[in-house]
Amino acid sequence: MPSGRATYAALAICAALAAPATASAAATDKSSAGGVVFVETPRIGKVVCVKRCAAGKRVQGGSLVRLSGRSLGDVSAAVFHGSDGDADDVRTTRVRSLGTRRARARVPKKAVSGPISLVTAAEVSSPPSQPLAILPPLPGDVLAGADHVFPVRGKFRFGGSAGRFGAGRGGRSHHGHDVFARCGTPMVAARGGSVQMEGYHGLAGYYLVIDGEDTATDYVYMHLAERSPFRRGDSVATGQRIGSVGDTGNASGCHLHFELWSGPGYYEGGRPFDPFPALRSWARADAARRAARS
Numbered sequence: 666m667p668s669g670r671a672t673y674a675a676l677a678i679c680a681a682l683a684a685p686a687t688a689s690a691a692a693t694d695k696s697s698a699g700g701v702v703f704v705e706t707p708r709i710g711k712v713v714c715v716k717r718c719a720a721g722k723r724v725q726g727g728s729l730v731r732l733s734g735r736s737l738g739d740v741s742a743a744v745f746h747g748s749d750g751d752a753d754d755v756r757t758t759r760v761r762s763l764g765t766r767r768a769r770a771r772v773p774k775k776a777v778s779g780p781i782s783l784v785t786a787a788e789v790s791s792p793p794s795q796p797l798a799i800l801p802p803l804p805g806d807v808l809a810g811a812d813h814v815f816p817v818r819g820k821f822r823f824g825g826s827a828g829r830f831g832a833g834r835g836g837r838s839h840h841g842h843d844v845f846a847r848c849g850t851p852m853v854a855a856r857g858g859s860v861q862m863e864g865y866h867g868l869a870g871y872y873l874v875i876d877g878e879d880t881a882t883d884y885v886y887m888h889l890a891e892r893s894p895f896r897r898g899d900s901v902a903t904g905q906r907i908g909s910v911g912d913t914g915n916a917s918g919c920h921l922h923f924e925l926w927s928g929p930g931y932y933e934g935g936r937p938f939d940p941f942p943a944l945r946s947w948a949r950a951d952a953a954r955r956a957a958r959s
């Protein structure tokens with residue numbers, strides 16, 4: 666009989682590894698070797714970003730992560746599971762064992778947030794890890810290389826006169842242009858750059874300010890459905906997803922409230938200017954790109 670203390674210690678280890686209750690070993694039939702070889706199932710505990718991380722050690726495509734766990738001696742591949750279903754699964758062999766308790770892996774560019782499994786050379790897979798938050802992947806070929814793109818990626822309509830720049834807002838003036846779309850419609854950076862501010866404000870809701878790359882202009886996005894995964898100081902690519910259309914803060918109806926600010930920038934001495942001509946021209950350019958591809 667194990668002592669109570671030993672049992673407690675064993676339970677604590679299981680909890681620390683966050684491993685679901687599955688068999689601890691998998692049998693692999695190596696008939697050529699004339700018998701059954703037991704290959705221990707690898708298990709993943711913690712995952713930590715060590716190189717090419719975003720601010721705050723967060724993980725993005727291309728980051729190097731260190732995984733700790735057990736039975737990691739033979740791992741040679743990793744599967745980034747993303748969300749439920751295998752449509753967004755990404756497998757990589759850029760994995761290296763650093764002994765039985767540690768391994769490292771390069772996060773594939775297309776990997777999205779979700780659990781990871783490590784796989785041994787004999788194709789024994791670990792149970793999925795705790796979900797790993799990964800910043801949104803860089804845009805694919807549709808948007809790659811564009812100078813600017815339209816920030817709402819789905820069906821939209823421009824707001825009427827009340828949604829225009831300069832419309833009255835109870836003694837204040839509307840500093841942006843409203844673009845209406847269903848809540849949850851993907852929202853991308855019209856122009857890449859570095860995140861200057863983000864967070865929550867009573868009027869703006871979840872918002873994000875991007876200091877546009879190679880421009881003096883700041884790009885402002887408000888009423889996001891939830892907080893953007895990007896933080897102050899992060900780099901964002903043009904067309905990279907920054908969030909979803911929502912109605913947080915003081916918003917009636919799901920929409921993006923979009924502002925453009927002249928240099929030196931948003932509440933840094935710049936001034937807001939009418940973003941409607943730019944929005945309209947980006948929407949036209951996107952439609953032309955789509956037509957050219959079909």
Ligand SMILES: [Zn+2]
Pocket residue numbers: 828839841842843921922923
């Ligand atoms: Zn607005």
